[in-house]
Amino acid sequence: xxxxNIMVVGTSxxxxxxxxxxxxxxxxxxxxxxxSPFKSQNMALNSFVTKSGLEMGRAQVVQAAACxxxxxxYMNPILLKPTTNRKIxxxxxxxSIGNMSGIEYGNFKTSLKPEIMRSYNYIKExxxxxxIEGAGSPVEINIKGEDIANxxxxxxxxxxxxxxxxxxxxxxxxxxxxxxxxxxxxxxxxVKGVIINKFRxxxxxxxxxxxxxxxLTGVPIIGVMPYSNIxxxxxxxxxxxxxxxxxxxxxxISVIKLRHISNFTDIDALRIVEDVNIKYVTSPDEMGDExxxxxxxxxxxxxDLKEIKDSGVATEIIKASKAGKxxxxxxxxxxMMGEKIKDPYGIESEIKEIPGLGLLELETIMExxxxxxxxxxxxxxxxxxxxxxxxxxxxxxxxxxxxxIGKEKKITSDERVVAIEKGDTIFATYLHGIxxxxxxxxxxxxxxxxxxxxxxxxxxVTFAEYREKELDKLEKVFRENxxxxxxxxxxxE
Numbered sequence: 001x002x003x004x005n006i007m008v009v010g011t012s013x014x015x016x017x018x019x020x021x022x023x024x025x026x027x028x029x030x031x032x033x034x035x036s037p038f039k040s041q042n043m044a045l046n047s048f049v050t051k052s053g054l055e056m057g058r059a060q061v062v063q064a065a066a067c068x069x070x071x072x073x074y075m076n077p078i079l080l081k082p083t084t085n086r087k088i089x090x091x092x093x094x095x096s097i098g099n100m101s102g103i104e105y106g107n108f109k110t111s112l113k114p115e116i117m118r119s120y121n122y123i124k125e126x127x128x129x130x131x132i133e134g135a136g137s138p139v140e141i142n143i144k145g146e147d148i149a150n151x152x153x154x155x156x157x158x159x160x161x162x163x164x165x166x167x168x169x170x171x172x173x174x175x176x177x178x179x180x181x182x183x184x185x186x187x188x189x190x191v192k193g194v195i196i197n198k199f200r201x202x203x204x205x206x207x208x209x210x211x212x213x214x215x216l217t218g219v220p221i222i223g224v225m226p227y228s229n230i231x232x233x234x235x236x237x238x239x240x241x242x243x244x245x246x247x248x249x250x251x252x253i254s255v256i257k258l259r260h261i262s263n264f265t266d267i268d269a270l271r272i273v274e275d276v277n278i279k280y281v282t283s284p285d286e287m288g289d290e291x292x293x294x295x296x297x298x299x300x301x302x303x304d305l306k307e308i309k310d311s312g313v314a315t316e317i318i319k320a321s322k323a324g325k326x327x328x329x330x331x332x333x334x335x336m337m338g339e340k341i342k343d344p345y346g347i348e349s350e351i352k353e354i355p356g357l358g359l360l361e362l363e364t365i366m367e368x369x370x371x372x373x374x375x376x377x378x379x380x381x382x383x384x385x386x387x388x389x390x391x392x393x394x395x396x397x398x399x400x401x402x403x404x405i406g407k408e409k410k411i412t413s414d415e416r417v418v419a420i421e422k423g424d425t426i427f428a429t430y431l432h433g434i435x436x437x438x439x440x441x442x443x444x445x446x447x448x449x450x451x452x453x454x455x456x457x458x459x460x461v462t463f464a465e466y467r468e469k470e471l472d473k474l475e476k477v478f479r480e481n482x483x484x485x486x487x488x489x490x491x492x493e
Contacts, residue, residue, distance in 0.1 A: 003124045004491045007159040007190075009134035009150055011175040015166040016197035016225070018059040019232050021133045023478035024487070025066040026471050028129055036075060036123045037063035039133040040116045041109070041149040043080040043088075045262035045299050046233075049372045049397035049432075054094020055079060058265055059133070062233050066471050074119040078112060078148075080105070082260070083299050083348060093119070096370050106146050113148060113156065120157055129491065132159055139182035151187045160490045161190045163219070168198035168227060173213050180217045192490045193222035195482065200227045223482035230477065231272075231470050233265050250275030251448050254290035256317070256333070257282050259307055260300040263399070266330055267294065269435035269463040273445065275454065284312040291448050292326040293317055295333025297432065301364075301402070302349040305336045305356065314357055321359055326385065326425045326448060334420070334428040335402050338362030347401050359426055362406030373398050375431065377413035384421040385444045386411060392439050394418060396431035404430075438462045 006024065010017040021037055028035045042057035049055055054073035064071040073094035081089040087099045090108075092115055100108065123130045138150035147153075154161050165176050176194055183191070194213075199206065203224055210221045255267055257280040270276050281287055295317070298304045308314045321327050329337040338356040343349055343366040356362075376395035379386065394413055411419040419429035424447070435441045438460050446456040 001128050003128065003130070004493075005124075005130040005132060005157055005159040006487070006491055007132040007134065007154045007157070007161045009138040009154075009161055009163055011137060011163065011165040011172075011179045012169075013136045014169075015164045016195075017133050017164055018063070019230075019474065020162070020164050020195060020197070020225075021059075021131050022063045022066045022232060022471065023474050023482070024131045025063050026475040027478055027484065027487075028131070029067045030475060033128040034126075035067045035129045035131060036069065036127040037067065037133065038074075038120055038123055038130050039076050039135065039149070040120070040153050041078040041080065041135055042076050043082070043135065045081055045260065046265055047079060047081065047091075047263065047399060049374050049399055050094065051374050052094075053373045055091050055096075055372050055399060056094060058233060058263075062467075063131070063133075065467060066474075074122050077116050077119040078109075081262070081299055084303070089299070094372070106143065109148055110146055116148060116153070117156060130157070132157060137179065138163075138187075139179050141182060151183065151190070154187075154190050159190070160192045162222070162490070163191055163194045165194065165196050166198050167196050167224075168200070172196060173209055176213055177216055180219060191219050193483075193486060194219055195222060196224045198227045199224050220486070222486045225477065225481050228473075228477055230474050232467075232474060233268060248275065248277060250277060250454065251292065251445060251452070252290045253278045253292045253294060254281045254287055255279070255294045255296060256308060256313060258296065258298045258304040258332070260298045260304050261296055262299045263297040263331070263432050266296060266432055266435060269438075269441055269466075272463065272466050273441070273460065275449075276445065281313070282311070284316045287313070287316045287320070290320070290325065291452065292328060292444075293320055295327070295329045295336055297330050297399075298332035300348050301332040301335050302341055302343055302351050302354050302366075304332065305341065305354055306351065308336075318357060318359070321426065324425055326427070326444070327359060328385075328426075328444075329428040330434065331398075331400050331430055331432060334430060335364040335400075335404060337426070337428050338364055338404065338406065340364075341402070342366065360406065360408050360420060360422055360428060362404050362408060362420070364402040364404045366401045367403050369401075371398055371400050371430075375413075375416070375418070377416065377418070379418070380412045381409070382411055382421075383409065384424045385427045385447055386419070386421065386440065387443075387447075389439065389443055392437075394431075394434075394437050394440065396433035396436070398430045399432065400430055436463045 046058040056076040060075040061071040079091040135149035337359040347366040374397045
């Protein structure tokens with residue numbers, strides 16, 4: 001079968017490109033095609049490690065799940081991770097090639113076109129359909145000459161394009177018209193349809209506007225997606241979940257919203273637990289009523305540690321620990337919990353050494369080599385918050401620069417250290433996705449439930465099961481509101 005493709009670009013960041021690609025991937029896969037997502041360049045602090053130890057953006061991980069296939073780095077050959085306001089880490093084909101300034105990367109990135117096409121051609125040779133995602137807006141005219149992610153990618157792949165616009169933020173018709181009119185004549189010829197996203201209300205009120213924008217642009221509206229409660233992981237931290245605070249009786253969790261927070265999707269498996277309330281905190285005034293504090297991952301551990309010390313948040317964490325509340329650190333949060341962090345090579349910061357929170361007798365040294373691996377095994381030497389889990393399966397992935405050493409009690413798996421415990425309240429790990437292990441999550445939460453006199457839970461839904469249900473919901477809404485016949489026409493059927 002001849003390979004076919006379709007590309008999704010947006011009028012802006014957050015317009016709904018990622019979820020549209022996921023919906024297309026799901027529907028086309030369910031129709032019997034071998035489908036793969038592709039995004040040439042991703043900028044996000046949310047990343048994942050493949051089975052072969054390669055790093056990629058999480059948006060394509062979710063899209064791969066929608067296709068029913070394992071995520072692989074060829075789906076996202078370039079990943080950019082901001083490290084400071086002036087530097088980004090550049091990851092090519094799953095491996096870091098170092099940090100660059102924005103200007104340095106702007107001058108460098110067009111040289112990556114052969115790498116992009118090598119990845120794309122692999123998909124072209126091995127799948128029936130590729131669903132390509134753009135990045136940001138396709139008409140950033142100040143940097144259009146160095147484009148490798150939007151209309152230039154459409155040209156490189158010779159792909160037709162769908163434009164997605166977010167009506168919820170307002171000005172949807174202006175954003176559609178402006179985006180299309182800022183394209184060249186050749187680029188406009190590739191745009192075969194528009195999808196309006198996040199619509200609330202009666203679509204009949206919208207119809208006159210739809211007709212007029214079609215006449216003005218010459219591009220058909222092929223769907224209006226309603227605002228819905230489908231819970232699909234977000235690509236980056238421009239997300240509503242940071243604003244949400246559920247109010248119900250149960251377990252209260254405060255997640256420290258670090259400035260360079262990364263892999264915040266580690267928290268997603270906790271969000272789906274019925275009696276768990278989660279809030280993201282940035283100041284000490286927001287803290288005090290939690291049962292658990294989670295210090296998540298960060299792309300800049302040292303600078304973020306200094307910031308939470310300066311803000312007083314660190315003092316509240318230490319106070320909560322002394323009061324017997326549970327403190328959990330993941331990756332950068334794990335490193336912060338030790339006695340000191342050293343950065344002799346300036347990997348993350350200009351600060352060469354900083355005292356940690358002192359909750360664990362550990363020391364971290366930032367090394368030049370980045371650790372990226374996916375892991376699965378069985379737990380050993382469990383106690384404290386994980387007591388009773390010896391022999392249970394565990395999986396996750398690691399992405400970190402630092403090497404951590406010290407005296408604390410180690411939880412192992414196949415002789416590999418997967419976590420550190422201290423007493424019954426402190427737990428720290430380099431393993432992202434730790435809460436995706438349902439029994440681990442249930443055990444930790446049940447310890448807190450027992451302390452609060454709340455009824456414990458005997459079983460729960462795994463996050464993988466939950467995500468499958470949400471992807472099925474997305475497919476249903478997608479088919480109900482998008483003209484799939486037009487999609488197939490654009491694909492060339």
